[in-house]
Amino acid sequence: MNAVAFEYGARAATDFLDAHRLSARTPFQTCGWWRAWIREAAEAEGTTPVLVHMARGDRPTLVVGLQLHQDGGTALLRPLSWPWADYNEVAEVGDAPPTGPEPDIEGLAEAIDRCQREFGARLELSNLIADGPLLRAVSELGATSWPSDTVFRLDLTDPDIVRRVSERRDMRRKRRRIERLGKLRLTCADTAERVVARLPAFIELHTQQWRHRPDAVAPFDGGAVDRTYAAVAAEPSSAARIHELWLDETLLAGWFGFWHERTYYAYRSAYHLGHGRDSPGHLLTAAMVTELAAQGTDTFDLTRGAYAYKLELPSSRAPTMTASREQPRRA
Secondary structure, eight states: OOEEEEEESHHHHHHHHHHOOEEESSGGGSHHHHHHHHHHTTTTTTOEEEEEEEEETTEEEEEEEEEEEEETTEEEEEETTTTTOSOBOOEEESOOOTTOOOOOHHHHHHHHHHHHHHHTEEEEEEEEETTOHHHHHHHHTTOEEEEEEEEEEEETTOHHHHHHHHTOHHHHHHHHHHHTSSOEEEEEEOSHHHHHHHHHHHHHHHHHHHTTOTTOSSOOSSSHHHHHHHHHHHOGGGOEEEEEEEETTEEEEEEEEEEETTEEEEEEEEEOGGGGGGOHHHHHHHHHHHHHHHTTOOEEEEEEOOOHHHHTSOOEEEEEEEEEEOOOOOO
């Protein structure tokens, strides 16, 4: 018999996350990410968090993070932290062993179905991992699915790819040119305390780059975006990192990202406009790829979005998926 429970609302959801450790499939299902987003962004997004957890004695307890919207007169369930998260998937309570039992897809489907019926809601799940448990579960419920966004990844276990990224001819030329002005160095804030300390400089760099751009997405303006990033940075379990490329004491570029399960997730970047002709963002990526590969990182995940700089890299491409299911009759 499956035991299905709902944690409805910010207080109930954060209490659950405070009381449990989760094994996350991506950084966007960690306790740290979910907790920070619920506390700082959910209200600004006009949404109510719902954690659906389902337990059966012989299987791990799975947790699905959802958020309840009102779209006109229709209730709508989307993934928790939509549209901020680049990947949406389930988490497991406790420490997931490297080779554990197969996720209970049938039980997960039952839990999602009961949640939909409880709230009388339509289901709209985007950026699901292809062939992941969440997509498989909603597919069992008859959900319609189609590709969401394309994600780009670099295989850092392939020395040829690492070399092609770090030693591109144009990058060598730009590196030589900028090194005439001073010494380049790469730094990494890799603890919560260090990320918190470096975050204001990253925000300032990003703000200067995007201040006058009409296409800025989720800009830093002193509001919910700033507070949410600060909350994520302060959460040790979020595995946030800030990598920075310096020219002497001048900050040239930065990545705010996550290191999770031998994969680096490049979430948001910024660079110094005054050095734009030298492609500081590309130089930072090249330096990071070299260092991360040497440290044993398997994958540099450039996440979603077919931006020009990603298309220039020797990356592989894969789709994430959207799944939709109509509003069922209320239980």
